[in-house]
Amino acid sequence: MxxxxxxxxxxxxxxxxxxxxxxxxxxxxxxxxxxxxxxxxxxxxxxxxxxxxxxxxxxxxxxxxxxxxxxxxxxxxxxxxxxxxxxxxxxxxxxxxxxxxxxxxxxxxxxxxxxxxxxxxxxxxxxxxxxxxxxxxxxxxxxxxxDNLVLSTENKTWEEALDHCRKMSSASYKYDLLSVTRPDFSYVRDRIYRATSEEVWTGLRFLGGEWWWSDGETLDQQEMLPDCPSQWQHCGMLSKYNTANWTSSDCSERRNFICNYVKLQK
Structure with missing residues (x-):
């Protein structure tokens, strides 16, 4: 460059x-x-x-x-x-x-x-x-x-958080809830340290019997989350303190969230 x-x-x-x-x-x-x-x-x-x-x-x-x-x-x-x-x-x-x-x-x-x-x-x-x-x-x-991560300390439901991230998109950059196939968990956990909620929403959602990222990719390690989550526990989040990489929760709960973005190819 x-x-x-x-x-x-x-x-x-x-x-x-x-x-x-x-x-x-x-x-x-x-x-x-x-x-x-x-x-x-x-x-x-x-x-x-x-x-x-x-x-x-x-x-x-x-x-x-x-x-x-x-x-x-x-x-x-x-x-x-x-x-x-x-x-x-x-x-x-x-x-x-x-x-x-x-x-x-x-x-x-x-x-x-x-x-x-x-x-x-x-x-x-x-x-x-x-x-x-x-x-x-x-x-x-x-x-x-x-980096290309953006932490929001607003409390929103999973759907509201998804909408918020995507509305940040422009002609040059595409934003989404955090969706990365091989995340550096310790790094991301450090980046959400200043969140005002203990957990933050990520782009993980349980649909059709599988966990998916909001950008359309499937989660590589499906075993990280329950393969048959209880009713409504269909959205993925990351905790500031829990050493488990991912946890699931009720999508209607309100918490902070983390977005990421990619530069669009011309």
Whole structure:
């Protein structure tokens, strides 16, 4: 994808092979050439996309290649020293949008030989392929990410949620209730963390003895949901907390929902 005069280069990561209209989970990487402090860079990412990049979102080798092609050397990433544990480094918490999360990565092989305890904010050098501890008030380009998911915190029935998602469609994009053949459950569960209902509607519906996605595809793993659901328990949802991938409920109940979209082929 070429440059278009904007201060960001958008790169698409397809996590499932896509046919012309097959719905997939897409993660989008934004290389922002504008130079900001670490805090301002993160606020920019959260305002305009989802958050700053973390190492589990992107293939580091692919990111390095993109940065080198765009002639970006040192960039902010979502890495920070734990303010409560000196010399302990963690990734930002992209689920809550606040604080840090995950294991201590202080001993990762990605660190440069320079002391990682000198400063508090993490940057990545695409030329040396290493992380550096940097002064948070320094200004650097940075990397954000987004996806093709849209969480709605309105409470609607399944049919109302379906109608809401589809009305968001345009000449360029087709929206639907979340319908993906091989979803990354942990990622999607993180994305619905801020829902105001414990479960959110997805595009799963029981029809004709099978579970179907609202985009017309059948659920690959039918055993994930009851093969003979009780009366009215014919709509599929995902829980923020339940480790079960899918659960079913009465379609007339009202809860939050999650949409996804695909770009229409010209």
């Amino acid at each position: 070429g440059r278009n005069g904007r201060p960001e280069l958008m790169l698409l990561l397809l996590f499932n092979a896509a046919l012309l209209m097959e719905t997939t989970l897409l993660k989008t990487i934004y290389l922002i050439s504008q130079e900001l402090t670490w805090t301002d860079a993160r606020q920019f990412c959260q305002k305009n996309h989802i958050d700053m990049i973390t190492w589990d979102i992107v293939d580091p080798n692919q990111l390095t290649k993109w940065l080198q092609e765009d002639e970006l050397t040192a960039v902010w990433i979502g890495l920070h020293e734990d303010p409560e544990q000196q010399s302990v480094w963690r990734w930002i918490n992209v689920k809550t949008g606040e604080g840090l999360t995950g294991e201590d990565v202080s001993e990762s092989s990605y660190w440069s030989e320079q002391s990682k305890n000198s400063y508090s904010c993490g940057s990545y050098n695409s030329s040396r392929k290493k992380w550096f501890s940097s002064v948070c008030s320094d200004t650097l380009p940075f990397v954000c990410y987004g």
